[in-house]
Each structure stands twice: as C-alpha cells, then as structure tokens.
Amino acid sequence: MADRTVKIEIKRQASPDAPSVWESFELPWRPGMNVISAMMEIAANPVTADGRATTPITYDSNCLEEICGSCAMRINGKARMACSSLVDNLEQPIRVEPLSKFPLVRDLQVDRSVLFENLMAVKAWVPVDGTYDLGSGPRVFPQQQEANYPLSNCISCTCCMEVCPQFNEETGFVGAATIAQVKLFNNHPTGKVFKEDRLRALAGDGGIQECGFAQNCVEVCPKQLPLTEAISDISRDVLVQKAKDFLRG
C-alpha cells in the first residue's frame, strides 16, 4: 500500500502571545511510525494537507526511547510521550497539542522548569561529604533496592502534573513527581538526614494537602511509578511531622 497516509492535526502557536491555530497534515505512512517521525517528516517537507507552505514544528525531544522525558504532549487528548506514541495505535486524525498546564513557548514546546525548582525546594539529593574516596556506600538489601528503584525511574516528563486537577496556579500544588522523590530520598540511609526538612517543605500551601486523590497521576505515568502509594505514605509522614513540630512548640 504505497499510497497509505497518516492524517495528523497539530495545534500551532508562534509565540506565547500569538493566537493558536490548528494545522492539518497528510503524510506517507511507514511501518513502525511514531508521532516524532511524523514531525520529522513535516520538518523535511513543511507543507500542510491543503498544500500551504508552513514551518517545521517546534517541540522538545531528545532520546526518542521514553527515558529522557522531553517529548510529553497531549495526543488525542491524552498526556503522553510522543516517541512511544505509535501512529498505528492511534485514532486518526491524530490531534497533537502542547501540555496545557505549563507556560507555552512555541507550538508544542512548554516550559516545565517548575519541576526542577520543586526538586530543589525539597532537597532531592543525598548529602555526601565529598567526591573523594570514602569507601563503600551503606548496605542495601535487594528488597529495599526493589522498593526504591521504581521511584528512581521518574523521567520528569510532568504528565502526572498535567493531568492533576489540583495542579494549577490557585493551589500551587507541587504535584506527584516531587512527592515521589521525597519518598525516595527519605528512604535512603543517608538521604533521610533531610527527612524533616523535606516533610516541612511539603506541609504548607501548595504542599501535599492539596492532593485531591483523583488518582489521574498514577494512571497516566508512562513509567508506572507507584505515585498514589508515595502520596499516601508521605501524607502520613507530613502529618506526623506536623504533630511533632506542634508539640515541640
């Protein structure tokens, strides 16, 4: 079927202040094609379905194997990674839009730096003394490693934040990804030295109490992080911390 095609519609916006418009494309189908390869095809031949010349699409991407977290966007209404969105599994015309909860840069590119700021605010690191040779690390049993490893698989794609009804300017909610990292570092034999700081950082406005348990996060996560479990565990720890802080006066 040489003439089989793919129909794809992309929401374009030239700059943060410009109006948005939908553009339709009809591209030659190839086996194994994903949404990224469709956009690569458009870059090499930037012409809309009705034959009008346009510009290549601006979008974030890097690894194209769902590990760098760059290419999150809304595809047929669902927040997901464009690289692992295979054309053959999608209803056509495929409708592609930018994530809606983050400041738009251009076309499908948005600014997700808020996640990295949140990770800084909760001290998502292990405070090592230095990089010189201090011998081996703490002993970790395989059971602990198996519990922590899934949390460490978060690719910072922000899909969980995009689909969270509570993640908005009004609440200032940090979102599930950051909470999962708090659990990861609080579990670490050395990382837990900042446990109280992290819990306090999640105690105020925009903290963990904003979660409405809609559970959208865990459903959308491309890496299947146990997000709701992390949220309940950290909620409990935050409450305990609050009580302790209250009693200490």
Place this chain on the structure above:
Amino acid sequence: MAAPRIIVVGGGLAGLAAVIKIAEAGGNVDLFSIVPVKRSHSVCAQGGINAAKNLKGEGDTTAQHFDDTIYGGDFLANQTPVKAMCEAAPAIIDLLDRMGVPFNRTPEGLLDFRRFGGTLYHRTAFAGATTGQQLLYALDEQVRRHEAEGKVKKYEGWEFLSAVIDSKGVARGITALDLRTMELRSFPADAIILATGGNGAIFGKSTNSVVCTGSAQSAVFQQGVYYAKGEFIQVHPTCIPGEDKLRLMSESARGEGGRVWVPRNAGEKRPVKQIPDSDRWYFLEEWYPKYGNLVPRDVATRAIHKVVYEHGLGLDGQPMVYLDLTHIDRATLDRKLGGILEIYEKFVGVDPHDEPMKIFPGMHYTMGGIWVDFNQMTNIPGIFAAGECEYQYHGANRLGANSLVSCIFGGFVSGPNALRYAKGLEGQEGDGGHAAEIARQSEINSKLLKNEGTENPFKLWRELGQTMTEHATVIRYNKGLKQADGKIVELLDRYKKVNLSDRSQWANTSFAFARQLKNMLELSRTIVLGALQRDESRGAHYKPDFPDRNDEKFLKTSKASFTGAPEGPRIEYEEVDTQFIKPRPRRYDAAK
C-alpha cells in the same frame, strides 16, 4: 584575584562530573546545555558501569580491567590515562553508591555485578537496565545541591556556538545561542570544558539522542582544535531498527544469557518457537567458543553482517537476526533487564519474554573525538574536553560498560585540571576577543536567516546520513569512502543554497538545526578521510582489502586539523603510548 570562572558545556555524566569537582574545590561554574541536563543522552545508557571490584571471588583486578580495555581497543588507546581510569573505577562505583544510585544488590546487600562483552569477569555494576539514567540522576542531584548553594549557574536551552579565543590563541570564553529568544551572547571564562557527547546524527539514524550532532566538537575543530581518530566509530550489534532512530538493545541482554541466532535454512517457514535447536545457528557461540555471545561489539557486529549478507540468513530475507531471552525465567528478566524489555515491547509490540527479539547493528558511539592531553586539555590553551566528545579511553573499539566510567573519570580529571589552569592564567589583553567572535557569529546567523535558496536542511541531513551509513560504518572500501567524501563536498556546496522555511526569531528549531548541519558536514569529512587513509583493519575499522592490523604503519593516533581548503582536513599521525602492555594479536576465538 576572584575565584576562577569555568564554563562547562554539556550536562551529561562527563559535564556534571566536572561541575561537581569544580564546585567542590570552590570554583564557580556556568553550565550550558541544549536540553535540561537531566534529559542528556547519558540517560540512555542501559547495561552498566565497569569496575574491577572483584566481589564474585573471580580474582578480578584493575590490571585485568586495564588489559581487557587495551586489548578490546586493539592497542590504539594511550595506556597511561586508561590505566588511571581502570584504577579509579572501583572508587567511582563506591561514590555513586554513596550518592544513592539504586544499584542491584546481592542477597547480602552488596553490589551485584554482571558480565559484559570483551571480558570473562563479572565486572559490571548495574541498576536494572537503566544504569545511565540512574547515574545521570545521581550527578544531576548533586549539581542541583551545588546550584542551591549558588556555586553553579545553569544555562539550559542554550547552544554552544564557538570558543572565544584571544590574540595569543588562548580561550577566554564562549559564544552561545539562546534557543528560545535566539539571542546571541558571549560569556567570559578562564577555562572551558566541552562535554558534548557523541556525533551519531552524522549517520542519520543512530542510537544517539537528537542533540548528539557533534556540532560543538566540529565548531572548535574549525577553530583549530585537533580531532583525533575520527574514523573509529562503534556500530552496536543489537539495535531495534526504527523510523526515527535505532533504539539500543543493551549488551546486558547477552550479559544475562541472551543468545544470538538465525534459522539454519534461509527459507525457514515455521513460527520461531517451533524451530528446534538443531535448526538454529548460534553462530557467535560456534565461532567464538570462549566468549560466545559476549565478544566485543565490533566482532559481534561483523559476524551478524556476515551471516546476513554473506550467508543470506537474515530473518525473512530482512537484515535482522534473533536475540533470544526466552529461555530465562520471567522474574529474573524483570529484575535485571526490565527497562529494556519494556522498550522493546512498547516500540515493536512483541513481548521479548515470550518471543525472541529481532535486532540489527546500528551506529552507536564514537571512539574518536577531540584530541586532548593527559590533563584533558586540547591544543588550544584553556579548552578542555571530557566524555564521548574526546578520544582517549577506548582505542579502536570501546568495551561495553566502559563509557559510563570514562565519562565520569574524564569529568573528574578535567574539572580540577581546568581549575588549576585557570588559577595560573594571566589576564587577557583588551576584551580577549569577545567582540570579534560575536561579530563573526552574528554574521553567520544573519547570512543564514536571509539566505535565498532551494535546499531544505533536513533533507540534506538525510542524504548525509545515508552516505555515511552506507560507506563509513561496518565495512569500508576506499572506493566507497572516496564516494562518500565527494558526496559530503557536494552537500557542503548545496548547503550554501539552504533555505530556512522558518525565519522567525523565536524558538526557531530549523535555524538551530541548520547551524548544526554545517558543523556535521565539516566533521564528517574527518571520519571519512581518516578511514580512507587508514589502510589496515583494527577494532571497529574494517577494510576487506586490508584485513590485517598493521602496527608498523598504523599503531598511531590520527589527528585531523581543519584547513578550510577544498581537499578537506589535513591528517597527521602521532605515536601511541604503549609503555605498559606490549601490543599482541587480538583474537576472541580463544582465551587471550
């Protein structure tokens, strides 16, 4: 005197390792990266990181690791830095462990190790099959900590364009482009470290990430930095062919017992699971009984090529062979290889627990790169390089799981050395060349934006990738290499007529890509001409017309320098440091 200011370009493992060392020693760092550093290509590394910790009672030593690395690299690596890397590796693993990398564990709670290609020891520490991701995150977290303390300033979303070099030939900073506002700016520094990764994009489709264009390496090459043994690129034996890229299927699949085979009969019609063992050809195990499926990558890649193209035994006549894990139990596979099996299933739609994977070799890594001395400094004072973008640790072929250790080690060496250099640096005359470099870059930018022509940069890139993959990967002939160079010259000429379909000054990706493309074209000539002149076979560089290694003539590092002349870069040769291990024939059909 104020604390030295160092610029690090690139936020993968090498760049972040350098940043941490500098911040720890009290220096200030400006860190430039095209993507948020947590999304750098190091994240893609899968299988593990090598260090001779000898935790399996096998008597492994750093001397063995050193010997395996030199032998695996067919003796082309300078031995002094490789020896230092292998000796430092165990402490690097300990450090990463202390930083919280969730390495797989033994029942007793110690680090677990797996086997990898080119060695007979369990030497590879791993975190599932997403080791690069876990290592990158650990260093990213440490850098974030230094950032919180004000020692590091990140410029994410900025692309390096060039070094600023003063009238005495000393580096004084960089120019960079803000990929959002398209602002061009120069940044002063007392030393700069390039940690800009690989150049897979030159081959069109590869296992590399989108940002791995080699553009930064090429930019400084065109400013006078030597580019060393560019002709050595690694084609990874096991990749998943795709429309947009070749996805890596980690060597750890074979490290955990994966077997490579094809049906013995070209016209095999039975479903794969019904083909009995007697009708399967495990050609690696037959040809290399000692190492089996764990021969080094260049050897495995050539074997697969041979089976497909000479024996005509590719699956269904396609260039593909089986990589089979189905004999291993599901729980073990999930614990040790979960991440990569998930990738295969997601992108191919077949569950590799149940059915053998179909794989084929693909461009993966460059052993060649920016020439540096043992302190990681280039021939331009003040420009350092670390990680895949430089040339020094892997000789003519890299062993699996040595890249992560070489990135971190190179970063750890370059950071303190850059700081030491910067402390001894004399003040610059005038503006150190900043105004002149900004003017030069601004001229290139405005010319490109206004250019009237008919050539689409993305199409030119496809043509470059096709010609490079055809002539300059697994098997090389001088005739084909000459053809490839002719094609690159043609593309450079057509590049003059490049027409951007987007001329806007806001997040213009075609503009940024067109600039990278020019640099890719210039750098690709060092690969092709380096290969053309090297009339021997060594490691990953294989010429059927010159099937043997020729130590007398070519136990040498090629160093390309940019001339700007139509005949392309000039290549000279430098002696290799072989003071510790005497070169001997490299063979994997028997124990070495």
